[in-house]
Amino acid sequence: MTTDPQPVAASGASPETERLLARIRAGEKGCFLELIQPYARSIYLVANSILKNREDAEEVAQETVFRAFQRLDQLRDIGSLKSWLLQIAVNEARQRLRHRQRHPCVSLDEEFGDEAQVMPRQLADWREIPSVTLERKETREHLRRALERLPPHYRQVFLLRDVQHLAEKEAAQVLGVSASTVKMRLHRARLQLREDLAPVFRKRWKDRLSALWSKS
Amino acid sequence: MISCEHVIHELSSYIDGDSDPELRQAIERHLRGCRRCSVVLDSTRKLLLIYGDEDVLEVPAGYFERLRTSFLARVSR
Numbered sequence: 001m002t003t004d005p006q007p008v009a010a011s012g013a014s015p016e017t018e019r020l021l022a023r024i025r026a027g028e029k030g031c032f033l034e035l036i037q038p039y040a041r042s043i044y045l046v047a048n049s050i051l052k053n054r055e056d057a058e059e060v061a062q063e064t065v066f067r068a069f070q071r072l073d074q075l076r077d078i079g080s081l082k083s084w085l086l087q088i089a090v091n092e093a094r095q096r097l098r099h100r101q102r103h104p105c106v107s108l109d110e111e112f113g114d115e116a117q118v119m120p121r122q123l124a125d126w127r128e129i130p131s132v133t134l135e136r137k138e139t140r141e142h143l144r145r146a147l148e149r150l151p152p153h154y155r156q157v158f159l160l161r162d163v164q165h166l167a168e169k170e171a172a173q174v175l176g177v178s179a180s181t182v183k184m185r186l187h188r189a190r191l192q193l194r195e196d197l198a199p200v201f202r203k204r205w206k207d208r209l210s211a212l213w214s215k216s
Numbered sequence: 217m218i219s220c221e222h223v224i225h226e227l228s229s230y231i232d233g234d235s236d237p238e239l240r241q242a243i244e245r246h247l248r249g250c251r252r253c254s255v256v257l258d259s260t261r262k263l264l265l266i267y268g269d270e271d272v273l274e275v276p277a278g279y280f281e282r283l284r285t286s287f288l289a290r291v292s293r
């Protein structure tokens with residue numbers, strides 16, 4: 001039994017995932033939710049990175065899950081489930097964006113001129129950031145807003161690479177751009193975010209003082 | 217000695233381990249002598265740690281439940 005060749009769609013799948021796939025194929029539609037559950041959050045965040053609107057992003061997430069269910073037989077490798085789902089989310093979100101803007105001709109891949117390299121200006125050390133700080137509502141608001149202030153293309157790349165941890169190739173595929181474009185946008189996104197958040201995370205005199213005290 | 221501009225330009229690749237070994241060494245030499253670039257590197261790494269923690273960006277309350285309800289309603293039609 002175990003020596004049977006595996007169907008393509010199940011290569012590298014955990015036994016748990018294979019059981020889920022089998023149940024979905026057998027008509028237990030609700031099992032699809034379990035299959036995508038680990039990525040539900042990512043789907044929303046990616047949609048929101050394009051739409052910057054909670055209600056729209058949520059509707060796109062719902063649409064994405066339904067579409068993915070309908071097209072499950074097109075998924076070639078269960079190992080790429082995450083990037084496959086995110087690609088559907090990106091397409092759905094872009095479609096909605098076009099609709100919302102009512103300018104179907106606006107290119108979504110419009111370049112913003114190849115601006116000269118921005119040299120970092122915020123040069124203060126950052127403090128260590130304990131997880132309690134990250135749990136604070138205020139900190140999360142800062143992080144969310146900084147991300148929203150990024151130009152859309154930078155934001156999407158940053159979200160896929162540094163928040164969702166997709167590989168460069170996967171991010172390129174999901175967004176329909178080249179790997180070198182992903183690299184360039186990611187670099188700029190990181191520098192810009194760093195600049196933007198430096199006032200929030202830089203060492204304050206209080207931190208420096210306590211560091212001095214702990215040394216003595 | 218490579219310039220600060222060069223180091224900053226390569227920063228992202230350096231963090232991702234994509235720079236070729238020779239350049240990598242040149243960057244490391246530069247960093248030992250340049251506090252400014254060291255701070256930029258260190259803070260960028262901290263930035264990535266912060267955002268890399270999956271739960272730091274929130275989804276709206278009730279999102280998962282609404283996703284579930286909408287899916288079940290649509291597939292049972």
Ligand SMILES: [Zn+2]
Nearest residue numbers: 220250252253
């Ligand atoms: Zn330097």
